[in-house]
Amino acid sequence: MKILVAEDDTQSAEFLRKGLVQEGHSVECVFDGRDALSYCLYNTPDMVILDRMMPGMDGLTVLKTLRAAGRQLPVLFLTSMGDVDDRVEGLLAGGDDYLVKPFHFSELLARVTSLARRPAGNEQPTRLVVHDLELDLLSHTARRAGTVIDLQAKEFTLLEVLMRNTGRIITKTMLLEQVWDFNFDPKTTVVETHMSRLRAKVDKPFEVPLIHTTRNSGYSIHAPR
């Protein structure tokens, strides 16, 4: 995937470039907002990782101009401005995701992967399937190998988020945002406890586990390989 990294701090940009190249992406770095805009207008990157505060032109203006020019490529904001208002502002301007510095590289990678595979348009499946696990979003029921699994509301949403991203790592922060609508990290083990309960219902009674933990990164659900 061709990714543009627009970040005025050269060290951070280099850190991102190295990491993303190691993951097999082709990366171009620019250090100025105007350069980021002209690059996107004259080239066709698959995704932009955009710093909010840059010389020349701030990230928000770059994004608004891009969207006004009809460019629908996914944009991930990367910034030290991490307040709820800043996030809302970034997402309203047309950003697809928002990551606050400092961050784990695995967090960035998970979000980049999630964004890259986001289906175009608003197609919303009503039924999700991973191996022998089925989630019916209309009747709000989960079945594994034909057995109905009784899930609490939060457990159901948790499983839904994992299954919508089958095969991809979803970080703890992403789960907090998408399942609980928390833009902050609670000091207690909310994600871990709910994940443990979910696993006890979805995986434990069955032979093959579907939910997997990737250390220091997050969780994913996929069929046995």
Place this chain on the structure above:
Amino acid sequence: MRPASLFSGVAFRSALLFLLVFAVVLTVAGIAILRTTEASMTDQLRSSITEDFDLLRDANVTGGETELVKFMRAAVATRSDKQSEFGLFKLSGRKIAGNMSLAPTFRGWGLLPPEPGQSADNRFLGYVEMLDDNVVVAGRSQRFLDTESGVILNALILSGLVICLAALGIGYFLNRGVSQKLAVIDGTLAEVSHGNSGARLPVGRSNDQIDHVSRQINAHLDRLSELMANMRNTIVAIAHDLKSPMHRAYMLLQEAADEPEPRAASSKLRRATGELEALGGVLDTVLRISRIETSNDISGYTTFSAAVLVQDLAQTFEPVIEAAGQTLRSASVPESGAAIFGDRKMVQQMLVNLIENASRHAGPESVIELGVRADDGGTIVTVADSGPGIPPDKREEVFEPFRRLNESRGTPGSGLGLALVKAVATRHHARVTLGDNHPGLRVTVYFPPPPAIVAGPDRSTMDSPQVADSPRPQVLPEAATNFTAK
């Protein structure tokens, strides 16, 4: 007090202005009085002269020139005050009788020619007429008229001067009082700007406008001092709290650099990263609190059900609290009336902090209860635990940033959780009360009723009335007794 500042004072300037206006009025009135008096006295003079001339005319009719000469001599002889002049001249100017030496050249009314040796200010008004072939003159001195005018003028000038001096004096004394007060205000504010944040303006008993303004300024200074003290405490606390993880990360990084074993080095680096993350978390929370405290933007506010939010949080935290060996209870039936007007995410984080705070400090096997109810149009959310609670005298302190009551016991926490609760409450004009749960701590948050007009494109109309109508934000420790000390 410098005289310059005294004379430039508002009261003094008012006195000067009054003086100027008074002087103009006095001058105009004086001129009018003078003119009227002069006119009246001139009329009197003319009528006296006319009476004299009528007598001369009668004498002429009675005995002609001879009788006229006789009458004139008698008149001159009887009027020894030298206030009257009579003259009988031939047309050629030759004097026949009277006490005048020169014949006037005019006929009718006019000022008579001065006699030799007569002072210039003693002029005579006279009437001249031809009786037969003679020029007959009767006149009277105008001196009394000038004297009377002078007396009136002097009286006017004197009274004007007295009033002017009085006005100046009153202005000076009024101004001295105001100027003294203003000088004190000036000095006190200068003191404050030079760093003495404890300096306050004196408030007198007269309860005048200056006292009112002084009270307002003092209230502002109190608020500023409080904010500055909080800021100073926060900065010191931040510096202290950031140094510890920073130091640990520093040590770990040093150790990792010297570590020959790659796996051990990697583990140390991960721990260092964890420390730095914690540090970042503290900074984020401090910034968030600061943003909540300073922003007044309510564009993101909505009216939402408190019961639904609390139930949602109960579902989220029930397994977490159970895993910690505690029990979470919540009212199962949502009360439809309990609504909050505000930023849902902020209120959510506030309640999460309260729940986590309760779980952290209540200890194992304790019970944590969440409650929601509508109250007098507003909404009350309670988070109660059966732990050791907080002594009444410490309840105010726990809302200060980085304040940990049981620090020595090593309970984890940044000490920012309740500071954020306070910030969110203040922002929502909510009242947080810490009370006794017998045993344990009961935190009650009262949210005022949602405003009647919530929607509307004009932000200014949303901001002011709601803020103005809402009760003052405050954090009050409930007056509770029989409290189990922590």
